[in-house]
Amino acid sequence: MNRPQPVNFVPPKTLAExxxxxxxxxxxxxxxxAGMRTFxxxxxxxxxxxxxxxxxxxxEGAIDKSEADLEIDLNYCKGCGVCAHECKVGAITLVKETEA
Amino acid sequence: MGLNAQNITNEELFYGHKACGGCGAALSIRLVMKVLGKRTFAIVPPNCMSTVAFIYPSMTFGCSGAITPFAGTAAFEAGVEAGAKELGLTDYTVVGFAGDGGTADIGLQSLSGAIDRGDRIMYICYDNEAYMNTGVQTSGLTPYGAKTTTSPAGDRLPGNTKAKKNVFEIVAAHDIPYAATASLGYPEDLLNKVAKAKAVNGPSYIHIFAPCPTGWGCASELTVDLAKKAVDTGLWYLAEYENHEYTLNRNPKEFGDVKEYLKKQNRFAHLKDEDIAEICRIRDAKWAQMRTHWNA
Amino acid sequence: MIEVRWHGRGGQGAFTAARLLGQAVAIHEHKYVQAFPSFGPERRGAPVLAFTRIDDKKITDRSEVETCDYVVVLDDTLYGDNVTKGLKDGGILVINTTQDAAAFPKKGDYTVITIDATALALDILGRPITNVPMLAALVAAAGTVNSDSVLKAIDDQLAPRIREKNKALFTAAYDKVKGEL
Amino acid sequence: MSEKMFICSDEAVALGAKLARPQVIAAYPITPQTIVVERLSDYVEDGSLKATYLHVESEHSAITASLGAASVGARTFTATSSQGLLYMTEGLYYASGARFPIVMMDANRSLALPWNIYGDQRDSLSQLASGWIQLYAEDAQEALDLTIQAYKVAEDPEVMLPVMVCLDGFVLTHTYEVVEIPEQDKVDAFIPYQNYANKMDLDNPTSNCITAGPDYNLEFHYQQHIATLKAGEKLIAADKEYGELFGRTYGGLVETYRTDDADAVIVTLGSVAGTTRCVVDALRAEGKKVGLLRIRCMRPFPEKEIIAALQHVKAVGVLEKDIDHGCEGVVFTNVNSALMRGTTKPATFNFIAGLGGRSILKGDIAQCFDKLLRQAAGEPQSPTVEFVKLGC
Known part of the structure; x- marks a missing residue:
């Protein structure tokens, strides 16, 4: 996976920070x-x-093409379904998050 | 060979944003940024994109970026360009990402000024056909018959009663070095137009048809599909203006089914057959003019 | 403090005269000066005022000129009560006219100097621009400013192509008034 | 050697700006600011100023382009007046919020309606809350000096705020007087170009002018407030350093004149202070104990200085060229509020004058002093906001 990662943000405590x-x-x-995702x-x-x-x-840019197999960054995929809809060979299916 | 999914970078420069699922505006920025790269100043007026991309402390642009006053996207860009030039910076792009309202309505004056001065800036209008950030109000680019929160559909009115303002040709009328229309339904075409615009030594403008599932009342997976159908039905067109000439990039012999396109969107659900006929009439008049006067 | 009021019409260069005088005494005689026009949009032909204030110490007064030591009228069609208003006793009124001073009956204890600056300007410049000869007339009549300072100011301020002619015009008008005093 | 020139304040500001070497100038013409932008475009054309001059299409774009230029770290100058300043309002708040050290000249002019091009101070005083450092010049020399000092204060790393240099329309902008022009090398040494910590940087990309929700918003404003207060100290220091280099100082945030033993003091700002000084001298010659306090800096507001100078005075009058309709003059509100924090509070009176360019004569000011002196002598005067020389 080659996608930007969340940073560990420490809120500033003083004005100088x-x-x-x-x-x-x-x-x-x-x-x-990920919480925005239903499917x-x-x-x-x-x-x-x-x-x-x-x-x-x-x-989202959540699909990474850098490896042999495409990978989905589930931290940022919102499950909108565009990928599945646009896939011409039907390789992507949407599964309910609760059942995944 | 032009840019395509195979040869475009895997690097993401617009990532982790809080836009709605299936957001056409976000996809527009993402694709444009893939072509422009990290040495870019991305200027965004207050709109959905600045709202989802620039909330402290979460920043989703991978390049430099700033929120500009709503009416001044192009003016802010002009200032960035002038400053960068005076400071001796090289190998960078200044781009603005404004919506349809930010371009066709409140931002038109500053856009006109920047093009007129010949400032070396790129301006992207992502057109989702209404003010979405404030809750789907009519803009100058809302199409005929669309229902918005300020163009309600009822017994007296069919939703919005005006055709889209023709911003592409308004921009071209400045004799801009490069302007183009694009659609998320034809992403490779978009990528290559962005590459062309990037190379222009002066102002450039790209108008991207970018569906908004939330505002249009359609399924989120239809963003790209509807953007393609808009082109195929003739309700949007792919064109360029350069070297003082218009060129139609796609000139379909037959248009796709307008009713099918409209009925997938709640904003058009109320339309009667005569309203759809009016939409087709507006379309046909536009195509007759383009086919007569533009290179095809 | 010396206060000068200039009456002219838009386009006649009254303010340029006020400024030339200012430049002359400020830069070449090291005095403190204010020169300002009547404020607002200038329209060609409309009556306009200009002012010059001169003092040996810094001038902080920014109020309107209420009384003046010298009044210069670039065009006698402008003559009226507003021209003599505020003119101090012992002051000087300089008018561009073909008439004698007697044609401008005094309303106070001031001196009236007349000069046909238009004729001089037409003769030397070929155009009826009277601000420089009227400045010359004032300088000659008042005697408080060195004419060389004004000639230098003309060099400083006027475009090269009109400099020499205006200096000649200045000298001609200056000599004429001096000769009649 | 410094050179002396006989120029108007607009030209003085243009020369001051030129000496500061801005890299970007973005401006739109409006009377009575126009001479500034005409001169600056001349300097860019003749090569004596190396800068980009953006001929923008509106004041909104003038300030927005200035934001853009400052956002990449370019030294930026703009100028406007009146309606133009109002049209910039949105961008003014952006500039201060973003902490961009833009310097702007405002040629003080009345606001419509009634439509009017003449000088009063309603334009800049309507923007006191915009977060800009706001300075008022009394004459052309000070206008030039303040334009240079403005960059010193604006770009101080502890300040990083925009500065508005205000000068009275026509009365200053179009009045010619002797101005000493500082030497370029000394100005360069006084305000060397420095990197802006908050600029967008291609090599280390940052996002700027961003959103801060309720959880962080208050802190950004507190930070801006502290920086604005800091600007007061920096202005005093800049004035002092400028004095050492160029031989002219103005005394900081306020200038007091014969206030030490005064019974009655008029507080005012801009060019009318000069006329007031003449009136003070005339009344002093008659044995009347009067004085003047000229506010040079409206933001940050010189509360401490005002209390120190005025709390022992019997009657204070604020003479100002603006009106907050249905309330009082804005300067009066500010002065009164400051005086409330002193140990004793003088009786205070508000004089509204000069609106729409109405002349303020020495006699008018003398009448204001008359009212204050009566109060000081124990004869209570009406506290009603007084419109000086009202014709109805």
Whole structure:
């Protein structure tokens, strides 16, 4: 998996610890979005033809193409279903999170 | 060979945002950033994207970014560009990401000014056809017949009574070096237009058709599908303006089923057949003009 | 403190005269000066005022000029009560006119100096621009400013192509008034 | 050697700005600010100032482009007036909130309606809460000096706030007087360019001008408040250092004139202070114990200085060119509030004058003093907000 990871953020306690005005390092994600997900996409790697349509159209960028098999970053996948809908070979199925 | 899913970077520069599932705006930014890379100043007015991307302490842009006053996306960009140039910075892109309201309505003045001055900035309009961040109000880019919270549909009105403002051609009328329309339904086309815009030594503009499942009242998995159908039905078009000329990138012989496109969206659920006929009439008039006057 | 009020019409250069005088005494005679126009949008032909305040010490007074030592009128069609208003006893009124001083009956104990600056300007500049000859007339009549300072100010402030002619015009007007005093 | 020039305050500000070497200038013309932007564009054109001049399409864009330029660490200058300042309002709050050290000249001009181009101070005084350091010049020399000092204060790492240099429309902007022009090398040494800690940096990307929810918002404002107060000390220090380098000091946040033993003092700001000084001298010559307190800095508000100078005075009048309709003059509100914190409080009176460019004559000011002296002599005066020279 090669996706940005959440940082361990310690809230500033003193004025000196606050940035000068509201600014912050970029790519500074705090917490995960998995809680927004009702359905979880599951890739059937045997069916997948690696066309990368799902990688391309994922609004989250949660599908990682760096390995031989595509991986989904479940920390940030919201389960919107675009990947499954756009998959031309039906390699992605959505499973209810409670049943996954 | 152009950019595509195979050769585009795996690196994400818009990641971990709190947008709704299936957000077309977020996908637009994500794809654009893949082409622009990390040496980018991303300027975003107050809209859904700044709201989900810049909440202290959670920052989802991987590049430099800032929230600008709503009406001033292009002006802020112009300032960044001028400052960066004066400080001797090289090899960077200044891009703005504004929605349809931030572009066609409140931001139009500053967009016009920046294009007119020839500032080297890129401006992306992600068009989801209403003010979504404030709860789906009509914008200058809301299409005819769409129901919003300020263009209700009832016995007297069919929802919004105006066709979309033609921002692409307003921008082109400045004789901008490069402008294009795009759709999330054709992501490879979008990537390559962004690459083209990035290379322009002057202002460039890309107008992306970007569905909003929440605002449109449709299933979240339909974002890309609806964006493609909008193009296939002729309700949106893929075009470019460069070298003082318009070019139509897709010129379908036959349009897809408009009713099928509309009926997947709650914002159009109320439309009667005559309203749909009016939508088709607006479409056909636009295509007749484009096919006559533009390179196809 | 010496206060000068200039009456002209928009486009005649009354404020330029006020500034030239200011430049002359401020930069070349090291005095303290304020020069300012009547405020607001200037429209060609409309009556306008300009002011010069001169003192040996720093001038902090920013109020309107209420009384003045010298009044300069660039165009005698502007002559009226507002021209003589506030003119101090012992002061000087300088008018661009073809008429004699007697045509401007005094309303106080001041001196009236007349000069046909338009004729001089037409003769030397070829245009009826009377601000420089009227400045010359004032300098000649008042005697408190060195004419060399004004010639230097003309060098400082006017565009090169009009400098020499305006200096000639200044000298001509200055000599004429001095000769008649 | 410094050079003396006979110029107006607009030109003085343009020269001050040029000496400060801004890298970006973004401005939109408005009377009576226009001479500033005309001169600056001349300097950029003739190469005497190396900067990018952005001819923007509105004041909203002028301040927004300034935000953009400052956000990458470029020294930035802009100028406006009146309606233009109001049109900038949104961006003013961005600039101070983002802690961008933009310097702006405001040519004080009345606000519509009634439509009016003449000088009063309703424009800048309407923006006291915008978070900008707000300075008021009395003459062209001070306007130039403040423009340079503004960068010193704005860019101080402990401050990092925008500064508005205000000067009276026409009365200053269009009045020519002798101004001493500082030497460029000395100005360079006084305000060397420095990196902004909060800028966007390509090599270490940051997100700027961001959102802070209820859990962090208050702290950012507290931080900004502390920095604004700090700016007061920095201005005093800058004035002192400037004096050592250039031979001119103005005395900090307020300037007092013959207040030490005064029974009656007029508090005012901007060019009318100069006229008041003449009136003070005239009345002193008659044996009347009167004085002047000129506020040079409205934000941060010089509470301590005002209490120290005025709490023992019997009657204080605030003479100001603005009105908060249905209340009182804004300067009066501020002065009164400060005096409430003193050990004793003088009787205070508010004089509204000069609105829409109405002239303030020496006699008008003398009448204000007359009211204050009567009060001081034990004859209670009406506390009602008084419109000076009201014609109805």
């Amino acid at each position: 606050y940035p000068v005005g509201p600014c912050c390092p970029s790519a500074h994600i705090v917490g995960i979005n 979880r996409p599951i890739i059937d790697h045997a069916t997948c033809v690696h066309c990368l349509r799902c990688f391309l159209v994922c609004p």
